[in-house]
Ligand SMILES: *[C@@H]1O[C@H](CO)[C@@H](O)[C@H](O)[C@H]1NC(C)=O
Ligand SMILES: *[C@@H]1O[C@H](CO)[C@@H](O)[C@H](O)[C@H]1NC(C)=O
Ligand SMILES: *[C@@H]1O[C@H](CO)[C@@H](O)[C@H](O)[C@H]1NC(C)=O
Ligand SMILES: *[C@@H]1O[C@H](CO)[C@@H](O)[C@H](O)[C@H]1NC(C)=O
């Protein structure tokens with residue numbers, strides 16, 4: 001029996017609504033909705049559909065009621081989609097160093113902004129159309145006047161990014177509006193609309209930063225965007241997780257899963273979880289950080305450089321392709337890997353050496369974290385040339401900050417309720 005076309009349409013909707021609880025992903029990429037459906041084998045759809053529609057008394061003479069619009073049918077059946085309690089947001093990359101997600105602000109929500117998801121920032125900001133400087137020329141600028149859900153907070157915003165080549169400040173005002181993460185939203189988010197950004201941000205792809213650090217408030221005392229998602233009961237579990245890759249053939253860099261960890265991506269038996277220290281950052285203790293060329297057969301390392309014999313404070317920062325450590329240690333590392341000063345404080349290594357560089361290791365709980373040259377050296381391709389830059393950067397202070405080099409090798413899970421962080425192997429060779 002051929003099924004009338006309108007029944008096929010009903011069936012399609014039926015699938016979409018019911019499958020939304022079993023792994024369907026809806027993504028919005030540059031304004032286009034894409035829906036990824038898993039494939040299952042079940043009863044012939046016509047049969048299930050006829051049984052279902054028939055059981056609701058909607059079958060008249062073997063076909064669905066001619067005048068029933070789909071919406072009416074579903075209204076009658078009270079088949080509203082289940083509330084979303086987690087959301088996968090695609091992360092894109094550019095030059096293997098800017099990793100960003102597309103997020104909409106306000107209403108109408110037809111503009112997307114590129115946000116770096118940064119686990120080390122409390123503040124969330126986006127470039128404002130008030131920015132008249134050349135540094136903002138290539139940004140998608142937020143215009144509060146064009147958003148029906150926007151209202152002013154009344155406070156000013158100022159953030160000092162320090163001195164030096166990549167220092168400067170962010171200046172602007174605080175505004176309140178709705179943030180949309182694909183089909184999940186947080187209303188009443190207080191964020192900064194900045195009208196002044198440092199020069200180097202002209203060379204970055206992003207329009208703003210989404211602060212995903214662990215505290216409760218940003219510098220101005222406004223609740224963090226995460227707290228709003230929780231308060232508004234938009235997420236299932238008070239956690240998020242990051243899957244990042246450096247696959248050079250794609251600008252899809254992975255995803256952030258808000259409200260869950262995705263067992264498809266990580267290998268639970270190669271996982272370690274540690275308690276966090278302090279209450280502001282994704283910050284924890286590590287031990288025995290060092291470099292080694294070879295492990296002998298008994299798995300004993302012969303370190304060529306060693307730090308943190310007792311313990312060191314470490315943080316995860318998803319905002320940059322960088323590993324930051326104490327200045328003296330970074331100098332020793334650059335000497336060890338043969339890195340030479342290049343420009344703007346960057347160091348380069350001969351590309352042909354990458355495979356021969358020592359491995360970096362440290363103890364995270366009961367797990368050995370290991371990064372190779374291919375992770376801690378960034379390759380930049382330009383006009384047929386390749387430039388190999390060290391991702392190590394110095395800072396005053398004693399802590400170590402691990403960014404994309406670690407996060408693209410390991411899956412990470414950030415749990416606000418347990419106050420823990422997990423670092424686990426990717427399941428297949430996804431990194
Ligand atoms: C059902 O079909 C019969 C015969 O084809 C017709 O007389 C009747 O009006 C139909 N009923 C409805 C509700 O369409
Ligand atoms: C925004 O508000 C204006 C004025 O109230 C209204 O005309 C317009 O339809 C609204 N736009 C949207 C997308 O809600
Ligand atoms: C967004 O929607 C508004 C109001 O509907 C419209 O004026 C504007 O052109 C749209 N912008 C884009 C980029 O589609
Ligand atoms: C912030 O940076 C701008 C230039 O980008 C500079 O003119 C201004 O003096 C800075 N403000 C402060 C308080 O440092």
Ligand SMILES: *[C@@H]1O[C@H](CO)[C@@H](O)[C@H](O)[C@H]1NC(C)=O
Pocket residue numbers: 107149178184185186187
């Ligand atoms: C936010 O999401 C809720 C559903 O959770 C929806 O009812 C509401 O209209 C959305 N608000 C905006 C401004 O998109």
Ligand SMILES: *[C@@H]1O[C@H](CO)[C@@H](O)[C@H](O)[C@H]1NC(C)=O
Pocket residue numbers: 187188232
């Ligand atoms: C958002 O703020 C408005 C105005 O202050 C308030 O009426 C509304 O209840 C708030 N919504 C949520 C979800 O907190």
Ligand SMILES: *[C@@H]1O[C@H](CO)[C@@H](O)[C@H](O)[C@H]1NC(C)=O
Pocket residue numbers: 020021022023083084085086236259260261262263
């Ligand atoms: C996401 O939420 C849906 C429905 O709320 C649930 O079925 C699914 O298992 C969740 N995904 C993960 C990875 O927890």
Ligand SMILES: *[C@@H]1O[C@H](CO)[C@@H](O)[C@H](O)[C@H]1NC(C)=O
Pocket residue numbers: 267268269270425426427428
């Ligand atoms: C998961 O990790 C364990 C322990 O390291 C390893 O033996 C196993 O092969 C891994 N499984 C997958 C699917 O990667």
